Amino acid sequence: MLAAIRTWAIAVKEFRQLSRDRITFAMIVMIPLIQLMLFGYAINTEVRHVPSGVVNLSHSAVARHVIADLQASKTVNFINSYDSVKQAEDALRRGDVHAILYLPSDFLRRFEEYRLGISQRPVAQWITDASDPLLSSAIASLRQVPLAKSGLQSSNGFATPFRVVQFYNPERRNPVNIVPGLVAVILTMTMILFTSAAIVREREQGNMEFLINTPVQPIELMLGKITPYVVIGFIQTAIILSLGALLFAVPLPENIGSLLLMTLLFITASLTLGLLISTRAQTQLQAMQLTVFILLPSILLSGFMFPYDAMPVPAQWIAEALPATHFVRSIRAVVLRDALWWELWPDVVFLAGFTLLGMLVATWRFQKRLD
């Protein structure tokens, strides 16, 4: 009873302070908004409109046809043509263009030989600036496009032996994958930082010396401190998912219960991490640095940026230890594949266990002492 009153007192106080801290309050809304815009619009791993040059020594109708087809693919945008390869290479070095299509003077003959199966010699050449692998691999995917589409079907054929059927994100749009993952990144950032800073601030500003001399218990202090942030975590999740649905047509999950449960588990796990940091950090700056220390692997290794399966095994071990990995995995499952929470039980167990253990350690490490 007394414990509940004291926990409530801390939570109310924390809410009040938070609502008066305009900048923090604005950040709670702005961080998800801005990140959503950045990842949804600006950061796009789908490569389009690569500025390119062409060196056409062939002057044939087929060559013109090929160029027009490539332009129509929208992956490249031919902004200039050059008289010689030398000139084109200079343009590439200067960065005027990032790719060059070279059609040699004997292009038509090579093309005919290739078409009739007489020769396997390449008919034309792409010269790309491979310093950005993403760009050059996009160009590489253009290798066979024009020949197939030019109506000049080759005799040895380009038919693929496999038919690919795309599930869950048939148009392969980036935001569909990014938006749910973004919930993980933003919650990691705000939840850890806010709790750790909120406790360290009390220490820095001298409130703690008074507080630890009252009957308040460490667990009451911790629970009271994190309560408001649970609410904030849900607000942020709601902002991201609803805007994701509005702007990028990211589907909303059918099973809201599973979404709420997984989100709650992740929020509490992140808040616990913040509490753990607060038992170490002496200043708010240190709390911030420790948050970044956890945030970076959470962005890079959790599967948000790069596919988990593509990572080397040791990196996967590290990833498994991060709550963000489990949440990225489960929220994508819930939002994109309509998975139910009990189907994701390994992640449920990890996140719940992490919270419990973290709480225990944080409470044990938090001493009502100054030495």
Next chain:
Amino acid sequence: MADVVIQASGLTRKFTDVTAVNALDLRVERGQIYGFLGPNGCGKSTTIRLLTGLLTPTEGEVEVLGYVLPKQAEALRQKVGYMTQQFSLYQDLSVVENLRFVARIYGITGAEQQQRIEQLLQQYHLENKAERRASALSGGQRQRLALAAAVVHNPQLLFLDEPTAAVDPENRRDFWERLFDLSDAGTTILVSTHYMDEAERCHRIDILEQGHKRAEGAPEQLMQELPCEVFELRGDGLRNVRKQLMQEQAVLSTAQIGQSLRVLVNKQQQQPQQWLEQQLSGEIDVQAVRPSLEDVFVANTGTRHVSRD
């Protein structure tokens, strides 16, 4: 024994490079206003933290209200109040919000809370500041709020760490009125200060220096028993006189105060006034005066303090 509220013996606290409190013996009785007088860094705050169980002593024993510290510190929390040196309430909360928060922390709710807060606002002259943020209070108002927060739960024992450090004399007097009210109501108060006028109001004081206790007793008694004679010198060229006197072993201290020079001469010196006049040349008037608490402080601290002679 029931009347002893704080009992400490050989209390010592070492930090990596300094001994902040050194073999301190302490005995505070119920109802007393007990003062720690000492310069910056002498260990006042550290002593208070040891007595509240916030710091663990390196050596020595402490018993507060019958609880052995630091082991039983938790049981003590409900019975003591602590006003820290730095303002430790929330700047972004209003006066009532702060008080309500503290009341809840001590488990005071509902009508009882309402009543208690109204009473505190009235006692500490904060009624018309109730809705104001703590950050917008004046120094004196802020200290009154801090005191109100420290006594929300009617503690038997109150620790005040330099409570009036940034407060003008008028407000300081007012603040002390509140302390006497509390004392009359039976609260034992332990207060640290570096103001003489404040120390003089205590029933009993310890003079601390570099973690050592240099003197202890009621201010009156300390002034009477001062092992020095105090003289006020008036005349020309006092600055030179001062330089000259500081060479003498028997002179404990000299201080220019306005137009006069205050000189402390060790009582071991035979007939100090005659001796002093002999030392002086020229038109200088020597007059014996009653020792002040500052004289007691000066005589007991610094490189030439009496106990080391």
